[in-house]
Amino acid sequence: MPRVRRKRKPKAEAAEVSRRILALATSRAGKNLRQAEEQAELARKVMLRFNVRFGWDLRRFYCHGCKKLIVPGVNARVRIGSGKDKTLRLTCLRCGYVNRRVLG
Numbered sequence: 001m002p003r004v005r006r007k008r009k010p011k012a013e014a015a016e017v018s019r020r021i022l023a024l025a026t027s028r029a030g031k032n033l034r035q036a037e038e039q040a041e042l043a044r045k046v047m048l049r050f051n052v053r054f055g056w057d058l059r060r061f062y063c064h065g066c067k068k069l070i071v072p073g074v075n076a077r078v079r080i081g082s083g084k085d086k087t088l089r090l091t092c093l094r095c096g097y098v099n100r101r102v103l104g
């Protein structure tokens with residue numbers, strides 16, 4: 001492998017870059033979903049390339065089923081589960097996978 005000049009914190013930078021791309025993607029998903037999906041894909045690639053882990057705040061924008069961008073109100077349905085254990089259910093309208101998250 002060729003030697004690459006090392007940046008100070010490539011991982012932190014990658015996380016920052018992918019976070020920005022994803023923020024941009026989600027902000028325009030309502031207008032241009034196709035473009036937003038491409039950007040989300042790019043953000044995911046950067047993340048995987050640098051082995052960066054997204055927290056829930058970013059991961060929730062990806063469907064666990066088809067690994068694509070899901071934006072509530074655009075291509076995902078959000079439901080709060082009732083009962084003792086409150087769960088947030090994010091249903092992907094593309095593949096139908098229900099992404100669950102226990103709240104609290």
Ligand SMILES: [Zn+2]
Binds near residue numbers: 096
């Ligand atoms: Zn999906």
